[in-house]
Amino acid sequence: xxxxxxDHVWDAHIVRPETPDTPAVLYIDLHLIHEVTSPQAFTExxxxxxxxxxPDRTLAxxxxxxxxxxxxxxxxxxxxxxxxxxxxxQLRKNCADFGIPLFELGSANQGIVHVIGPEQGLTQPGMTxxxxxxxxxxxxxxxxxxxxxxxxxxxxVLASQCLLQSRPKTCAVRIEGQLHPGVTAKDIILALIAKYxxxxxxxxxxxxxxxxxxxxxxxERMTICNMSIEGGARAGMVAPDETTFxxxxxxxYAPKGADFDAAVARWRTLPSDPEAVFDKEMFLDATSLAPxxxxxxxxxxxxxxxxxxxxxxxxxxxxxxxxxxAALSYMKLEPGKPLLGHPIDVVFxxxxxxxxINDLRQVAHHLRGRKVAxxxxxxxxxxxxxxxxxxxxxxxxTIFKAAGAEWREAGCSACLGMNADQVPPGKYAxxxxxxNFVGRQGPGARTLLASPLTAVASALTGVVTDPRxxxxxx
Amino acid sequence: xxxxTTFAGKAVALPIDNVDTDQVIPAKYLKVTDKSGLAEGxxxxxxxxxxxxxxxxxxxxxxxxxxxTVLVAGRNFGCGSSREHxxxxxxxxxxxxxxxPYFADxxxxxxxxxxxxxxxxxxxxxxxxxxxIEEDPETSVTIDLAAQQVILPGGRAxxxxxxxxxxxCLLNGIDQLGFLMQQDEDICSYEAASPxxxxxxx
Ligand code: SF4
Numbered sequence: 001x002x003x004x005x006x007d008h009v010w011d012a013h014i015v016r017p018e019t020p021d022t023p024a025v026l027y028i029d030l031h032l033i034h035e036v037t038s039p040q041a042f043t044e045x046x047x048x049x050x051x052x053x054x055p056d057r058t059l060a061x062x063x064x065x066x067x068x069x070x071x072x073x074x075x076x077x078x079x080x081x082x083x084x085x086x087x088x089x090q091l092r093k094n095c096a097d098f099g100i101p102l103f104e105l106g107s108a109n110q111g112i113v114h115v116i117g118p119e120q121g122l123t124q125p126g127m128t129x130x131x132x133x134x135x136x137x138x139x140x141x142x143x144x145x146x147x148x149x150x151x152x153x154x155x156x157v158l159a160s161q162c163l164l165q166s167r168p169k170t171c172a173v174r175i176e177g178q179l180h181p182g183v184t185a186k187d188i189i190l191a192l193i194a195k196y197x198x199x200x201x202x203x204x205x206x207x208x209x210x211x212x213x214x215x216x217x218x219x220e221r222m223t224i225c226n227m228s229i230e231g232g233a234r235a236g237m238v239a240p241d242e243t244t245f246x247x248x249x250x251x252x253y254a255p256k257g258a259d260f261d262a263a264v265a266r267w268r269t270l271p272s273d274p275e276a277v278f279d280k281e282m283f284l285d286a287t288s289l290a291p292x293x294x295x296x297x298x299x300x301x302x303x304x305x306x307x308x309x310x311x312x313x314x315x316x317x318x319x320x321x322x323x324x325x326a327a328l329s330y331m332k333l334e335p336g337k338p339l340l341g342h343p344i345d346v347v348f349x350x351x352x353x354x355x356x357i358n359d360l361r362q363v364a365h366h367l368r369g370r371k372v373a374x375x376x377x378x379x380x381x382x383x384x385x386x387x388x389x390x391x392x393x394x395x396x397x398t399i400f401k402a403a404g405a406e407w408r409e410a411g412c413s414a415c416l417g418m419n420a421d422q423v424p425p426g427k428y429a430x431x432x433x434x435x436n437f438v439g440r441q442g443p444g445a446r447t448l449l450a451s452p453l454t455a456v457a458s459a460l461t462g463v464v465t466d467p468r469x470x471x472x473x474x
Numbered sequence: 475x476x477x478x479t480t481f482a483g484k485a486v487a488l489p490i491d492n493v494d495t496d497q498v499i500p501a502k503y504l505k506v507t508d509k510s511g512l513a514e515g516x517x518x519x520x521x522x523x524x525x526x527x528x529x530x531x532x533x534x535x536x537x538x539x540x541x542x543t544v545l546v547a548g549r550n551f552g553c554g555s556s557r558e559h560x561x562x563x564x565x566x567x568x569x570x571x572x573x574x575p576y577f578a579d580x581x582x583x584x585x586x587x588x589x590x591x592x593x594x595x596x597x598x599x600x601x602x603x604x605x606x607i608e609e610d611p612e613t614s615v616t617i618d619l620a621a622q623q624v625i626l627p628g629g630r631a632x633x634x635x636x637x638x639x640x641x642x643c644l645l646n647g648i649d650q651l652g653f654l655m656q657q658d659e660d661i662c663s664y665e666a667a668s669p670x671x672x673x674x675x676x
Binding site for chain 1: 500508578650665668671672674
């Protein structure tokens with residue numbers, strides 16, 4: 001029977017097949033852990049006297065509760081929050097006790113878990129990758145099956161390197177056509193979720209395909225796969241191709257020499273067979289897309305940036321009318337009014353969705369020789385220490401600082417507001433992150449999700465701005 | 475884990491769609507290294523007014539809702555973050571089951587692991603339950619895990635789907651990790667045959 005990309009990866013990782021009474025035992029190739037969702041799993045292991053089965057397939061980083069404040073005179077990133085200190089200490093102890101490599105806060109390789117996997121070459125096609133974090137879907141951009149798990153499951157993988165899983169359904173997401181200038185990968189995924197809803201992919205694994213997807217760089221594919229979870233899909237995948245192989249080649253953990261060639265030969269067998277059948281299909285025409293922005297309190301509440309905020313009359317049922325009412329009252333936005341020109345207070349450029357070097361280059365390109373609007377706080381937070389170093393080598397940090405933006409240390413930062421990087425109550429932020437939930441960026445924060453291009457355009461004017469105006473000026 | 479069989483409990487309604495796990499428990503409560511005290515942060519944005527006092531209008535704070543163990547929630551409950559802190563907080567607060575037209579995948583899996591039952595019902599049953607609760611805030615439902623049925627106040631029994639293995643584990647108080655640890659032989663042979671080489675100890 002013809003197989004999909006998902007089937008190829010899934011079938012190759014079956015330790016024990018699914019039966020009517022038991023789920024499949026699925027082998028996990030790479031387990032990434034961080035300080036927030038792992039401590040209770042290690043406690044479980046200790047209580048049961050279990051070891052970590054494959055510390056050599058496990059890697060830890062510090063990202064969620066870590067501060068991103070600039071280093072002190074000693075070159076150290078100061079952690080002040082006692083709870084964060086305890087959590088980081090616990091991770092250090094767990095890694096030391098169980099022999100797990102750790103990318104320590106501020107060290108050369110530390111960063112957001114979904115940024116470091118790919119940049120280190122740990123993320124490879126055909127692998128199964130899990131992490132106690134829903135945006136593990138990011139790694140699917142390489143043709144890996146990658147998904148988020150809960151803490152109990154983190155314990156399962158630590159102890160057995162396996163998970164008990166029922167086979168999900170597959171959904172082909174065809175993205176055809178070509179993007180217009182000013183429209184980016186972020187706009188593709190925001191438009192897809194706006195079209196199919198935040199629950200549209202529930203129970204399914206997405207495979208993104210089509211002309212528009214093939215044209216994207218690995219970083220852009222990661223941006224799209226990252227937000228699969230926002231569309232309800234636990235994982236999103238892209239078939240590996242020459243773009244994928246070129247990205248991986250030469251990275252620290254990637255196979256080398258003849259091993260690399262052998263791996264590429266294996267990776268070439270992964271794409272879906274031509275006759276493969278999916279359980280469901282979704283479609284998006286990239287040519288028709290405008291830059292997107294969200295107006296509400298879930299990532300599906302998005303509109304083309306030049307469109308008005310929807311009105312209750314446009315909603316299909318009572319439930320969604322109520323949801324819209326609640327969202328607009330929290331966001332303090334009026335139905336039927338345009339978002340363009342709406343004043344903003346903060347711009348956040350960062351998160352595992354958009355904090356890689358190309359995102360920062362794009363932002364710097366438009367900030368060069370300019371100033372951000374008066375009174376606007378602009379945070380630029382690199383996804384990893386490596387991204388930070390590279391940006392500094394290229395002088396991007398100088399551009400950010402000269403423009404009046406903050407250049408911070410690597411981490412999740414204002415994406416989830418677990419540290420001091422927050423959007424103040426009632427303030428509006430244009431954010432390149434992935435979630436606009438109530439209070440996500442801090443209590444009372446009002447988040448407008450958008451692409452880095454829209455974020456920089458808005459940072460320059462202090463109001464929600466169509467990024468295509470930047471291109472007109474060139 | 476304690477075996478779960480049949481239980482009856484007072485139901486409280488939260489008829490909001492797409493309740494994300496950031497609403498169930500915000501990130502600031504995730505800085506713990508254990509599972510205790512999370513109930514405090516449950517639905518905190520809705521439960522408390524900005525001055526920290528309980529919001530009298532929030533469903534869970536109404537006197538009639540005291541002691542409720544079943545939450546009837548809108549579609550796509552538990553979307554967003556994978557934080558198991560969400561089911562921990564719900565269970566810590568006293569909930570034993572959540573009834574919804576459908577759950578987000580990760581939340582459903584996490585809830586099952588800790589014995590908080592995610593009960594998926596059709597739209598009609600969902601609305602019927604909401605009207606029961608609206609008419610009588612003391613409404614109680616019975617959940618029979620062995621029979622995979624919810625018994626509504628009028629006596630109507632509605633079947634709900636649940637993964638066979640999870641059901642077996644919950645009914646017998648078996649933990650899934652124990653089962654996985656018994657697969658050692660198969661795991662070893664799988665590892666010996668796997669073509670993927672990777673070593674995180676560079
Ligand atoms: S950047 Fe945001 S979404 Fe990504 S891992 Fe960190 S908290 Fe999660």
